[in-house]
Amino acid sequence: xxxxxxxxxxxxxxxxxxxxxxxxxxxxxxxxxxxxxxxxxxxxxxxxxxxxxxxxxxxxxxxxxxxxxxxxxxxxxxxxxxxxxxxxxxxxxxxxxxxxxxxxxxxxxxxxxxxxxxxxxxxxxxxxxxxxxxxxxxxxxxxxxxxxxxxxxxxxxxxxxxxxxxxxxxxxxxxxxxxxxxxxxxxxxxxxxxxxxxxxxxxxxxxxxxxxxxxxxxxxxxxxxxxxxxxxxxxxxxxxxxxxxxxxxxxxxxxxxxxxxxxxxxxxxxxxxxxxxxxxxxxxxxx
Amino acid sequence: xxxxxxxxxxxxxxxxxxxxxxxxxxxxxxxxxxxxxxxxxxxxxxxxxxxxxxxxxxxxxxxxxxxxxxxxxxxxxxxxxxxxxxxxxxxxxxxxxxxxxxxxxxxxxxxxxxxxxxxxxxxxxxxxxxxxxxxxxxxxxxxxxxxxxxxxxxxxxxxxxxxxxxxxxxxxxxxxxxxxxxxxxxxxxxxxxxxxxxxxxxxxxxxxxxxxxxxxxxxxxxxxxxxxxxxxxx
Amino acid sequence: xxxxxxxxxxxxxxxxxxxxxxxxxxxxxxxxxxxxxxxxxxxxxxxxxxxxxxxxxxxxxxxxxxxxxxxxxxxxxxxxxxxxxxxxxxxxxxxxxxxxxxxxxxxxxxxxxxxxxxxxxxxxxxxxxxxxxxxxxxxxxxxxxxxxxxxxxxxxxxxxxxxxxxxxxxxxxxxxxxxxxxxxxxxxxxxxxxxxxxxxxxxxxxxxxxxxxxxxxxxxxxxxxxxxxxxxxxxxxxxxxxxxxxxxxxxxxxxxxxxxxxxxxxxxxxxxxxxxxxxxxxxxxxxxxxxxxxxxxxxxxxxxxxxxxxxxxxxxxxxxxxxxxxxxxxxxxxxxxxxxxxxxxxxxxxxxxxxx
Ligand SMILES: Nc1ncnc2c1ncn2[C@@H]1O[C@H](COP(=O)(O)OP(=O)(O)OP(=O)(O)O)[C@@H](O)[C@H]1O
Ligand SMILES: [Mg+2]
Numbered sequence: 001x002x003x004x005x006x007x008x009x010x011x012x013x014x015x016x017x018x019x020x021x022x023x024x025x026x027x028x029x030x031x032x033x034x035x036x037x038x039x040x041x042x043x044x045x046x047x048x049x050x051x052x053x054x055x056x057x058x059x060x061x062x063x064x065x066x067x068x069x070x071x072x073x074x075x076x077x078x079x080x081x082x083x084x085x086x087x088x089x090x091x092x093x094x095x096x097x098x099x100x101x102x103x104x105x106x107x108x109x110x111x112x113x114x115x116x117x118x119x120x121x122x123x124x125x126x127x128x129x130x131x132x133x134x135x136x137x138x139x140x141x142x143x144x145x146x147x148x149x150x151x152x153x154x155x156x157x158x159x160x161x162x163x164x165x166x167x168x169x170x171x172x173x174x175x176x177x178x179x180x181x182x183x184x185x186x187x188x189x190x191x192x193x194x195x196x197x198x199x200x201x202x203x204x205x206x207x208x209x210x211x212x213x214x215x216x217x218x219x220x221x222x223x224x225x226x227x228x229x230x231x232x233x234x235x236x237x238x239x240x241x242x243x244x245x246x247x248x249x250x251x252x253x254x255x256x257x258x259x260x261x262x263x264x265x266x267x268x269x270x271x272x273x274x275x276x277x278x279x280x281x282x283x284x285x286x287x
Numbered sequence: 288x289x290x291x292x293x294x295x296x297x298x299x300x301x302x303x304x305x306x307x308x309x310x311x312x313x314x315x316x317x318x319x320x321x322x323x324x325x326x327x328x329x330x331x332x333x334x335x336x337x338x339x340x341x342x343x344x345x346x347x348x349x350x351x352x353x354x355x356x357x358x359x360x361x362x363x364x365x366x367x368x369x370x371x372x373x374x375x376x377x378x379x380x381x382x383x384x385x386x387x388x389x390x391x392x393x394x395x396x397x398x399x400x401x402x403x404x405x406x407x408x409x410x411x412x413x414x415x416x417x418x419x420x421x422x423x424x425x426x427x428x429x430x431x432x433x434x435x436x437x438x439x440x441x442x443x444x445x446x447x448x449x450x451x452x453x454x455x456x457x458x459x460x461x462x463x464x465x466x467x468x469x470x471x472x473x474x475x476x477x478x479x480x481x482x483x484x485x486x487x488x489x490x491x492x493x494x495x496x497x498x499x500x501x502x503x504x505x506x507x508x509x510x511x512x513x514x515x516x517x518x519x520x521x
Numbered sequence: 522x523x524x525x526x527x528x529x530x531x532x533x534x535x536x537x538x539x540x541x542x543x544x545x546x547x548x549x550x551x552x553x554x555x556x557x558x559x560x561x562x563x564x565x566x567x568x569x570x571x572x573x574x575x576x577x578x579x580x581x582x583x584x585x586x587x588x589x590x591x592x593x594x595x596x597x598x599x600x601x602x603x604x605x606x607x608x609x610x611x612x613x614x615x616x617x618x619x620x621x622x623x624x625x626x627x628x629x630x631x632x633x634x635x636x637x638x639x640x641x642x643x644x645x646x647x648x649x650x651x652x653x654x655x656x657x658x659x660x661x662x663x664x665x666x667x668x669x670x671x672x673x674x675x676x677x678x679x680x681x682x683x684x685x686x687x688x689x690x691x692x693x694x695x696x697x698x699x700x701x702x703x704x705x706x707x708x709x710x711x712x713x714x715x716x717x718x719x720x721x722x723x724x725x726x727x728x729x730x731x732x733x734x735x736x737x738x739x740x741x742x743x744x745x746x747x748x749x750x751x752x753x754x755x756x757x758x759x760x761x762x763x764x765x766x767x768x769x770x771x772x773x774x775x776x777x778x779x780x781x782x783x784x785x786x787x788x789x790x791x792x793x794x795x796x797x798x799x800x801x802x803x804x805x806x807x808x809x810x811x812x813x814x815x816x817x818x819x820x821x822x823x824x825x826x827x828x829x830x831x832x833x834x835x836x837x838x839x840x841x842x843x844x845x846x847x848x849x850x851x852x853x854x855x856x857x858x859x860x861x862x863x864x865x866x867x868x869x870x871x872x873x874x875x876x877x
Contacts, residue, residue: 034643034644086845091643096798099592099791100798103830110826166390167387176358180362223648223655267652271637
């Protein structure tokens with residue numbers, strides 16, 4: 001029974017990792033860009049929600065509704081002003097720019113909020129749990145997992161059933177020809193990054209309400225997100241969820257054996273998958 | 288004049304592919320551009336359609352400079368392109384390929400999904416398949432349909448017969464009169480000179496980035512074309 | 522133009538190059554005798570500059586020439602350092618000799634790392650190297666004999682009895698601690714010179730030319746038969762050995778180690794990337810210039826803590842957007858200067874054209 005419990009906790013934790021990863025996956029799928037500041041953006045959004053909650057006295061669920069459009073605008077601007085200028089066949093400039101951004105965000109947060117760890121207050125649901133068959137699960141982990149599924153369903157609909165998604169896919173296939181169809185790749189990229197930042201905000205809500213955070217934890221979230229994306233196979237959002245679950249389960253199982261092994265087991269699961277399925281579990285047919 | 292190029296120069300980085308090209312297209316006219324491999328035909332199409340940027344005044348549309356506009360802006364002005372090699376989007380179905388061509392439609396024109404399917408009925412059957420899973424000829428139809436979906440007043444077709452069997456080429460060219468009926472002007476880039484002379488009102492021949500010959504099909508002799516194509520008395 | 526009898530020669534000599542060779546010898550000689558009249562503080566600063574320069578040159582070889590953008594270099598610094606601590610503390614080895622063991626450890630880690638990371642491309646390669654660095658850090662933190670997560674120090678006896686310390690102390694009439702610093706500084710100087718000379722030699726060899734060909738045009742290089750895979754493996758292994766040695770040296774000098782310090786991504790990868798980006802990636806001159814700028818920034822902004830890092834991050838972003846070839850790129854574009862000429866140019870009867 002304890003094992004079943006551990007595995008269920010791991011699956012639910014995977015939902016959080018999938019939320020971390022979905023934005024990364026979306027942006028990579030459309031513009032082949034890996035944003036090394038992705039984890040720091042999640043932390044930034046968590047601080048934004050925290051500030052809204054603390055200064056305006058809002059509930060975190062309302063604060064996220066305000067933070068999401070702000071983060072969308074931030075992502076849009078980041079893409080238009082910075083990232084669009086460095087996208088190209090050479091992968092080095094975008095990598096280095098986002099690496100610089102990662103360092104800049106971490107230290108700006110450190111300057112603004114100190115290194116103390118913080119938490120978004122969430123009195124109603126903190127610690128609440130419910131029975132799921134024979135085991136008890138927390139309400140927040142359940143909500144996280146459900147949010148991951150809802151986010152993926154909505155994003156998939158946007159990608160596969162709207163003109164915007166058509167533009168995403170066309171630009172991803174061939175930006176020059178997409179331009180001939182009246183699609184402006186640079187604008188499409190900006191919208192995509194904006195959307196990714198909305199998902200980041202949702203991830204930040206759960207990151208910040210479920211556990212403590214501080215300005216330095218971004219890079220580790222980036223690593224989990226990245227692992228989920230690679231395990232799932234580039235470009236498949238459901239694959240990303242599966243990847244998140246694998247990392248989550250590996251971590252909780254590792255921690256059950258020895259608490260020091262939690263993070264290590266996640267990494268090892270990633271390396272094992274990379275060894276047997278180098279292109280991930282659900283690779284795209286063409287790339 | 289619908290479209291006019293003014294000593295148009297173009298190239299790739301330091302390499303220059305076009306030298307002072309002057310061509311004109313009147314409303315509703317069908318122009319053929321012929322020339323050997325590497326003559327610069329596709330470069331000319333890419334310049335007009337905005338894929339390659341130019342100085343503003345080098346290309347005029349209804350007398351207005353459009354040389355520096357983006358491809359998207361040029362499409363909005365009513366100039367659509369069927370690119371060399373078809374270039375369908377592999378992630379999009381046939382119908383989505385058509386729809387994306389019409390995403391920036393200019394008002395209501397002759398073309399819609401229905402009229403494209405009437406023009407190329409086979410596409411209606413295959414509309415749910417990935418665009419790139421079709422045969423070469425069918426893909427070419429999608430590429431033409433995709434460009435038409437924006438209701439262009441000038442359609443640029445870069446080697447639409449490339450690599451296709453003669454029967455298929457005939458089917459595709461059969462669509463041309465129907466396209467012209469809508470009042471659109473067309474530029475076809477063709478390697479097949481007979482085909483070009485048959486469909487065009489006027490012909491330009493390019494060689495090594497320069498216009499070496501132009502005129503109406505009936506005024507051009509075989510020898511003149513041969514010289515313009517291959518450069519003098521080879 | 523009349524044809525001339527003067528034969529065409531492919532040469533990478535430039536007048537600036539000859540000048541630089543002379544200057545380099547002078548700098549090395551001055552560097553070697555410097556401890557005779559420099560303060561201990563200056564020697565320590567120079568040690569830091571030289572080791573950072575070495576790491577930057579190695580990363581530049583990987584990323585700027587090899588197309589291998591690794592953000593996991595801290596793995597090699599850390600493993601090299603831990604190899605030294607292990608050999609000294611557990612094996613009783615002389616620290617001087619154990620520095621070389623750092624290179625061996627780097628090599629041993631590089632094989633599995635390359636095996637995994639080479640399955641990933643571009644940006645994913647970068648994060649892949651980072652994951653493996655994290656795994657290495659977490660595994661090393663389990664090594665209880667070396668202090669686990671909290672780390673350990675080198676025993677005093679081992680470092681003061683180290684080969685050469687007594688002689689240096691006598692030569693400069695300083696105490697053991699200062700003698701150790703001088704010794705470490707000398708090794709850092711030799712290492713930096715060796716790495717720069719080695720990279721320069723490598724780049725001018727057939728292998729280096731192949732590397733540059735692959736970087737500038739991978740398809741064309743493949744079609745003329747350059748074995749890209751083999752090249753990348755070779756570069757990665759060479760870089761790992763050199764990084765391992767440098768890591769061992771750095772922590773020999775501090776004499777104290779912990780997994781967090783030895784595997785710090787900020788210290789051993791982020792700073793290194795800034796140095797290369799600000800100086801100019803894909804040139805040997807760039808990191809040299811970059812490390813000086815970095816050090817000046819560090820000294821003038823160090824009191825401002827996180828502002829300093831924030832500034833570094835922003836400078837790197839601006840550099841990438843507005844001067845993607847870094848400071849050296851700006852300088853050489855203006856002046857046409859090449860201190861380390863790599864590209865061969867044709868010299869012959871015609872007046873020289875600008876370099877392509
Ligand atoms: N992307 C490019 N980069 C560099 N040079 C190019 C590029 N595309 C074409 N060229 C060069 O420009 C010149 C003109 O090419 P272009 O494609 O316009 O010729 P074309 O007449 O369309 O030939 P084809 O009949 O083979 O399609 C050629 O010398 C070609 O090598
Ligand atoms: Mg062509």
